[in-house]
Amino acid sequence: xxxxxxxxxxxxxxxxxxxxxxxxxxxxxxxxxxxxxxxxxxxxxxxxxxxxxxxxxxxxxxxxxxxxxxxxxxxxxxxxxxxxxxxxxxxxxxxxxxxxxxxxxxxxxxxxxxxxxxxxxxxxxxxxxxxxxxxxxxxxxxxxxxxxxxxxxxxxxxxxxxxxxxxxxxxxxxxxxxxxxxxxxxxxxxxxxxxxxxxxxxxxxxxxxxxxxxxxxxxxxxxxxxxxxxxxxxxxxxxxxxxxxxxxxxxxxxxxxxxxxxxxxxxxxxxxxxxxx
Amino acid sequence: xxxxxxxxxxxxxxxxxxxxxxxxxxxxxxxxxxxxxxxxxxxxxxxxxxxxxxxxxxxxxxxxxxxxxxxxxxxxxxxxxxxxxxxxxxxxxxxxxxxxxxxxxxxxxxxxxxxxxxxxxxxxxxxxxxxxxxxxxxxxxxxxxxxxxxxxxxxxxxxxxxxxxxxxxxxxxxxxxxxxxxxxxxxxxxxxxxxxxxxxxxxxxxxxxxxxxxxxxxxxxxxxxxxxxxxxxxxxxxxxxxxxxxxxxxxxxxxxxxxxxxxxxxxxxxxxxxxxxxxxxxxxxxxxxxxxxxxxxxxxxxxxxxxxxxxxxxxxxxxxxxxxxxxxxxxxxxxxxxxxxxxxxxxxxxxxxxxxxxxxxxxxxxxxxxxxxxxxxxxxxxxxxxxxxxxxxxxxxxxxxxxxxxxxxxxxxxxxxxxxxxxxxxxxxxxxxxxxxxxxxxxxxxxxx
Numbered sequence: 001x002x003x004x005x006x007x008x009x010x011x012x013x014x015x016x017x018x019x020x021x022x023x024x025x026x027x028x029x030x031x032x033x034x035x036x037x038x039x040x041x042x043x044x045x046x047x048x049x050x051x052x053x054x055x056x057x058x059x060x061x062x063x064x065x066x067x068x069x070x071x072x073x074x075x076x077x078x079x080x081x082x083x084x085x086x087x088x089x090x091x092x093x094x095x096x097x098x099x100x101x102x103x104x105x106x107x108x109x110x111x112x113x114x115x116x117x118x119x120x121x122x123x124x125x126x127x128x129x130x131x132x133x134x135x136x137x138x139x140x141x142x143x144x145x146x147x148x149x150x151x152x153x154x155x156x157x158x159x160x161x162x163x164x165x166x167x168x169x170x171x172x173x174x175x176x177x178x179x180x181x182x183x184x185x186x187x188x189x190x191x192x193x194x195x196x197x198x199x200x201x202x203x204x205x206x207x208x209x210x211x212x213x214x215x216x217x218x219x220x221x222x223x224x225x226x227x228x229x230x231x232x233x234x235x236x237x238x239x240x241x242x243x244x245x246x247x248x249x250x251x252x253x254x255x256x257x258x259x260x261x262x263x264x265x266x267x268x269x270x271x272x273x274x275x276x277x
Numbered sequence: 278x279x280x281x282x283x284x285x286x287x288x289x290x291x292x293x294x295x296x297x298x299x300x301x302x303x304x305x306x307x308x309x310x311x312x313x314x315x316x317x318x319x320x321x322x323x324x325x326x327x328x329x330x331x332x333x334x335x336x337x338x339x340x341x342x343x344x345x346x347x348x349x350x351x352x353x354x355x356x357x358x359x360x361x362x363x364x365x366x367x368x369x370x371x372x373x374x375x376x377x378x379x380x381x382x383x384x385x386x387x388x389x390x391x392x393x394x395x396x397x398x399x400x401x402x403x404x405x406x407x408x409x410x411x412x413x414x415x416x417x418x419x420x421x422x423x424x425x426x427x428x429x430x431x432x433x434x435x436x437x438x439x440x441x442x443x444x445x446x447x448x449x450x451x452x453x454x455x456x457x458x459x460x461x462x463x464x465x466x467x468x469x470x471x472x473x474x475x476x477x478x479x480x481x482x483x484x485x486x487x488x489x490x491x492x493x494x495x496x497x498x499x500x501x502x503x504x505x506x507x508x509x510x511x512x513x514x515x516x517x518x519x520x521x522x523x524x525x526x527x528x529x530x531x532x533x534x535x536x537x538x539x540x541x542x543x544x545x546x547x548x549x550x551x552x553x554x555x556x557x558x559x560x561x562x563x564x565x566x567x568x569x570x571x572x573x574x575x576x577x578x579x580x581x582x583x584x585x586x587x588x589x590x591x592x593x594x595x596x597x598x599x600x601x602x603x604x605x606x607x608x609x610x611x612x613x614x615x616x617x618x619x620x621x622x623x624x625x626x627x628x629x630x631x632x633x634x635x636x637x638x639x640x641x642x643x644x645x646x647x648x649x650x651x652x653x654x655x656x657x658x659x660x661x662x663x664x665x666x667x668x669x670x671x672x673x674x675x676x677x678x679x680x681x682x683x684x685x686x687x688x689x690x691x692x693x694x695x696x697x698x699x700x701x702x703x704x705x706x707x708x709x710x711x712x713x714x715x716x717x718x719x720x721x722x723x724x725x726x
Contacts, residue, residue, distance in 0.1 A: 029366040035374070035542010043535025050528030057521050064299040064513045066499055066628060069402055116460060120452035123462045124445075138558070155558055165464055165557035198558065203442040203577060203595050204463070205435060205560040220560050221435060222578045223660060223670050236671055240582035240594050268442035269593030270452050274586055 003055030007048045014044030124273070125265050127167040127197075129246060133158040135171065135195065135256040142255045145191035148173050151212040155198060158258065166266055168198040169246050170207065171256070172228050174215060182231040188247040193256060195246035196232045197266040200224055202239035204268045217243065241269070296519035301502035305396075308389035310526060314533040315382035316484065319420075322375040323477070329365055331357035332473035334429065334466050343550050351554035354429040354469050358549055374541030379424060381537065383417050383569045390414065394613070394643050396630035398501045400623070404614040406494045409487055411611045416484050418569055423476040425567055428547070429469060434555035436566055438463055439577070443599030448590060464557050503630050510628050565658060575656030576602050579678050610646075637696035645689035652681045 017040035024033045071079070088095050135143050135156045148154060154171045161167055176192045188194075196217070200207050205221035210228075216235065217226045224239030226232050232243035244266050247259035265273045283289045300306075333353040339346050341356075342363050351359075361368040390410060393399055399407040422440070426433040441463040444455040460467040499513050508514045516522050566574055576598030584594040609616070617639065618624065633640045655662070656677045663670040715723040 025367060031369045031373075032542050034367055034370045035538050035540070038370070039535045039537075039539030039542065041535070042531045042538055046528045046531025046533075046535055048528075049524055049531065053521055053524035053528060057524060059516060059521050061302075061514050062297070062299050062517050063507065064297075064499070066511050066513060069498065069626070113457065117456040117458070118461055120456050120462075123456075124452060163557070166462060168558045203439045203599070205438060206558050208558075208560055220660075221439065222574075223674070234582065237674075238577060238580055238582055238594055238598075240584045268445055268595060269584060269591050270445045271448040271590050271592070272452070273591050274589045 003051060007051045007055070010044045010048035010051060012044075014041050014048065017041040017044060124267075124270060127261055127266060128158045128161040128164045129167055129169075129258045129261045130158070131258065131260050132251070133258045134251070135159075135169075135248070135258065136162060138162060143171065144254050145173070145193050145250060145256060148193070150175055150192065153210040156195065166199065168206065169195045170198045170210075170217065171195045172210065172217075174228060178215070178229055180230050185231065185245065185247070187249070188245060188259070190248055190250045190256065193248055194228060195248050195256075195258075196226070196228070196243040197246065197262055198243075199267040200239060201234065201241040201243060201266075202237070202268060207243065296517065298496070298518045299513045299515045300518065300522050301500050301508075301513060301515035303503060305392045306500070307529060308385055308392055310529055311533055312382055312385040312389055313488065314530040315378045315385060315537070316488070317530065318378040318534050318537050319375060319382060320481070322371050322378065323481075325371045326361065326375055327477055329357060329361045329368060330354070330427065330473070332427070332470045334469045346550060346553070349554065352429045352469065354427065355549070355554045358428040358430075362550065370538075370542050372541075373544075373546050374537050375424075376546045377540040377544070378537045379421050380546075380567060380569075381533075383414075383421055386410075386414050386417055387569070390610075391643070391647075395633040395640060396501070396503075397627060397636060397639065398630055399614045400617075400627040401614075402498055402626055403494075403501075406491060406498070407614050408611060409491050409494065411607065413484065413487050413491060415607065416480055416487065420476065420480045420484065421567055421569060423472045423480065425547075425570075426472050427469070427476060428549045429555050430549040431552040431555055431559060432549075432565075434464065434557070435560050436570070437468065439574075439595075439599075443595050446593035446596040447600055448592060448596070464555075499628070501628050501630050503632075508629065510626070513628075565661075568654070571657035572650045572653035573598070573603060573657075575653035575659070575677075578659050579653070579656045579674065579681060581678075606650075634696040634699040637693045637700070640696050641689040641693040644692035645685040648685040648688040649681065652677065652684050656681070 017037045021034065021037040021041055024030055024037060136159050137143060137154055137156055140159075140162050142159075143154070143156065148171065150173050152173055156169050156171045157164055158167050172194050173192050174194060176189075179189065179192065179194075181189060196207075198206050198208075200219040200221065202219065202222055202224045205219050207217045207219045207224075207226065209218040209220055210216070211218060215228045217228060217232075218224070219226075219237070219239070222238050224237035225235050226239070226243050227235050232245055234240055234242060244262040244264050246262055248256055249259050251257045279289075331353045335353045336350050337353050337356050339349050339351055339356055339359065341347070341359055343359060346359070358372075361372060363369070393407065393410070422436070426437050441455055441459055444458060445451045447454060456462070458471075459465045460471065500515075502508050502513060502515065505514070516525075565571070577595065580594065580598040580602075582594050583597065585592055620638075631639075633643075656674075659673050659677060660670060662668070663673045666673075713725050715725060717723055
């Protein structure tokens with residue numbers, strides 16, 4: 001009876017492991033041991049039962065006939081006739097009205113789903129940047145162009161809105177000689193300070209990596225790459241649009257401020273982004 | 278006692294029939310059972326986790342025993358996961374068993390689906406159960422995705438953000454749909470509690486309902502079987518439910534749970550304390566999702582930048598890999614029984630299973646599909662590949678773009694040839710016949726054939 005002995009050993013292991021599990025738990029718990037012992041407790045029992053089935057319950061295979069799934073012709077006819085018992089097909093007007101009332105009721109009951117969220121309105125088109133808003137770092141400190149060194153990158157927000165997700169921007173300082181300023185953006189770059197929206201125009205991840213050797217911002221999610229020197233244009237990866245650039249200037253106290261909000265909606269595309277909101 | 282029950286329910290006659298019910302035996306029929314048992318483990322561990330989790334994004338300061346994060350601000354949700362992992366006795370092992378069980382759950386569903394596909398078990402009369410199965414797969418992925426997002430760590434936030442962007446990109450309805458789903462512009466405060474309700478109430482309810490239908494249909498239609506002595510389209514040959522099948526299934530359930538428990542104890546998974554709490558201004562590289570979302574991530578990485586605006590309506594680049602690709606993929610899989618019926622014109626009932634080699638076209642199509650998903654999944658780690666092999670990311674991406682179409686075609690061609698070869702030689706791919714085959718000729722002698 002080797003089978004019986006093996007089953008007994010399996011069940012015995014399970015029992016011991018269960019006892020061990022309780023001891024480990026009571027004496028403070030230990031993650032690895034708990035998993036191991038629980039595994040042995042469950043697995044030992046499972047092993048024992050499976051051995052029981054394969055070694056001791058040796059049954060011959062049985063044959064079961066497969067009755068046809070289709071109903072008989074007369075059953076089908078009866079079922080159709082029974083469904084006619086209410087004479088619904090004759091009351092065309094009322095059955096249609098019933099259907100119509102059901103549909104309108106369903107629509108009325110579905111309407112409260114609109115409470116789940118606000119209408120998009122202006123939310124996707126505007127951020128918290130306003131004309132004259134000071135540029136601050138994540139600790140809320142104002143920034144002068146002289147505070148950051150060339151090739152340094154800082155995540156910035158509008159004053160009073162530190163952490164605002166759609167307003168986050170990257171501030172980079174570059175050598176003015178390298179910069180190829182786009183037409184109409186000549187006065188957006190005080191002393192080589194550039195700011196771009198930090199939200200990738202592809203799927204909205206924060207564009208967090210800067211490769212200073214080729215002046216490119218890289219999105220870690222899908223490797224979209226943007227050229228800082230050329231108006232934030234997408235140069236590689238699945239993104240197609242440039243990162244929106246924030247027009248910067250220096251205010252009377254020497255701090256960086258925004259001239260306005262981003263000139264276009266930030267972040268991933270949506271169908272009406274080129275329309276007026 | 279038994280008499281008491283029987284006199285009220287007539288249980289004995291039901292049991293007499295039910296316990297004799299025959300189930301055919303084959304190792305591949307156990308894959309679906311493995312999925313079911315994973316679900317049982319998920320429910321058991323999930324209830325435990327629910328009692329400690331706090332579905333709240335209100336900011337709190339961490340004061341727990343994990344040094345590196347002490348004093349940092351984080352959501353109450355993340356903090357509760359930290360407490361569960363470090364302070365609740367047996368909390369971490371439960372969390373890790375839950376996560377491992379989720380990964381194995383989806384994996385066993387996919388393998389089970391592959392078995393059903395390659396053996397043609399989806400054919401008439403089982404098309405309905407195939408569709409129910411697709412629904413189960415979708416809900417299981419939904420469970421995985423919502424569960425992955427609940428700890429509110431940095432990685433889960435990144436996944437949510439990409440899902441939001443994909444939803445936002447749908448023409449005409451995207452902004453409304455995503456605002457209704459997320460409760461506003463991402464990131465929203467309410468999203469954690471919404472995901473929680475989905476994860477612990479709506480989706481489990483739907484899963485339990487669909488699993489019930491799935492099993493009821495198997496009972497009604499009876500299980501399929503492979504060809505063999507005495508097995509026909511008109512019968513089922515196998516072991517009865519009691520005691521053989523019951524003992525085997527019970528044993529399998531305990532072994533599966535035992536393995537998951539060991540994995541949960543010994544193999545670390547999703548160490549959220551390493552990722553840190555969610556911060557809308559940070560994403561890290563490499564950020565990897567759970568395995569069953571990898572192909573979607575890969576699609577996002579490989580799809581070339583195509584975005585256009587007609588009549589001032591923008592069709593975003595994430596629309597294609599984020600919405601259209603999964604739509605087509607799941608649509609094709611769901612409709613496969615009907616597509617195949619159109620192609621072959623086979624309307625007959627089938628209860629005997631095909632072997633993969635016997636239907637080269639289907640097998641080739643399935644292999645192509647698997648290769649396609651595999652390539653996309655590999656592409657989901659293109660940054661990891663680039664770093665590992667010290668190649669420029671651009672080169673890796675281009676190679677994968679070409680491979681996405683080339684590899685499935687080549688794989689399908691090889692699979693087709695192999696099927697035809699195996700079918701004609703009648704050989705088993707692994708169990709080669711030993712010895713030679715002798716054929717008696719007209720003269721009464723023997724010669725090798």
